[in-house]
Amino acid sequence: MQVIITGGSKGIGKATAELFAAQGHDIFLCARGEMALYKTMEALQTRFPAVQIKAKPVDMSQKKEAIAFAEWCLATAVPDIVVNNAGLFEPGSVADEADGNLESQIQTNLYSAYHFTRTLLPKMKEKKSGHIFTLCSVASLKAYHNGGAYSISKFALRGFTMNLREELKPYGIKVTALYPGSAMTDSWKGFDNTEKRIMEADDVAKMIVACTTLSPQACVEELVIRPQLGDL
Numbered sequence: 001m002q003v004i005i006t007g008g009s010k011g012i013g014k015a016t017a018e019l020f021a022a023q024g025h026d027i028f029l030c031a032r033g034e035m036a037l038y039k040t041m042e043a044l045q046t047r048f049p050a051v052q053i054k055a056k057p058v059d060m061s062q063k064k065e066a067i068a069f070a071e072w073c074l075a076t077a078v079p080d081i082v083v084n085n086a087g088l089f090e091p092g093s094v095a096d097e098a099d100g101n102l103e104s105q106i107q108t109n110l111y112s113a114y115h116f117t118r119t120l121l122p123k124m125k126e127k128k129s130g131h132i133f134t135l136c137s138v139a140s141l142k143a144y145h146n147g148g149a150y151s152i153s154k155f156a157l158r159g160f161t162m163n164l165r166e167e168l169k170p171y172g173i174k175v176t177a178l179y180p181g182s183a184m185t186d187s188w189k190g191f192d193n194t195e196k197r198i199m200e201a202d203d204v205a206k207m208i209v210a211c212t213t214l215s216p217q218a219c220v221e222e223l224v225i226r227p228q229l230g231d232l
Contacts, residue, residue, distance in 0.1 A: 002077045004028045006060055006069075006116065007086035011185035012135060015205035016083055021048040024207075028073050030058035030086070060112035061087040061104070064083045070119035078123045081212060084113035084134045089187040092148035100129040102149040109153040114160055124173055131174040131212055134161045135204075138181045139223065140232060165221055174219040176211050180204045181226035 003020045008029030011211055017027050021044050031037040034057040041055040054076070058069045073079060088108040091100050091103040124130045139151040140158035158177055165175035182188060182198035191198070204225055211220045 001025045001080035002028065003081040003083070003211055004073050004120075005083040005085055006030050006058075006112065008055070009033055009040045010184065011085075012180070012204045013083065013085040014040055015201040016085070016208050017044060018047075019202075019209045020052050021053065021080070024048075025081075026052040026077075027054070027058075028076075028079075029053070029055040030060065030069050031055075032057065032059050050055040056146050060116065061088075061107040063111065063115050067119045070079055070116050074120065074123055078121075078127045078130075079120060080130055082117065082120060082130065082132045084117065084132070086112045087135060090148075091146045091150065093146060094148055094152075097148045099226050102152065105153040106150040106156065109150070110156045110160060111195045112174075113157060117164065121168075121208070125168075125171045128172040130172075131176065132164065133167075133176045133208055133211070134164075136161065136179050138179050138226065140177075140179055148187060156195055158207045165219075167219060172216070174211075176208075176220050177222045178204065178208065179222065179224045181224075181231045198228065198232065199225065 003025045005017050008017050009031035017029060021027050029037060029041060036159055037055050037057055041053050043051045056069055056072055058065045060066050062198045072106060090101055090105055134157055136158050137154045139147050140154040143151055160173060161177040168175055184193055184198060184200055207223060207225060
């Protein structure tokens, strides 16, 4: 199978790529940071020499680049699994966050998945199979202090995913929205997790893989994953 993961050089994206590669699936990755992306690609290829690992530096917040990456992937094969993981966390409040924060968050967290997925859909609909994941957030479900534009963008991403789910039912394409709570990703860079207060990126990755193991007639529509002691 072909698995495409955006934002795949670190965190949840990288952990997900490792698990799918271990199962023998070909992996297509993108990320903004070229050096980290190619290091991840090299590490995966070394660990899993039997699978194809391809990577392309992409700024998914840019419409043309998101579309071009989708077309680059389609030139090889129609994907079986798509993980819309590219995103950016910028804290703030509606009243006083920096000008342009909303635009930045919407472009990175919503438009990236929207334009990328739209480009893949015609071929996926022809194939009548596939599974699309979007990494939303618990911030998609409930407003919280200092959420600001980030939470707004994640609420919108949830809406995109729910609409996609309804549209793709007749085509045999599954759609799953994941709502992770606090996890050790770049959003929590520098956080001391020695007491295991928040989740590991691998926890979310395992659930993504688990959702792909169900029968064709079963679809996990939404999945909330939180630290055992709750959100911070």
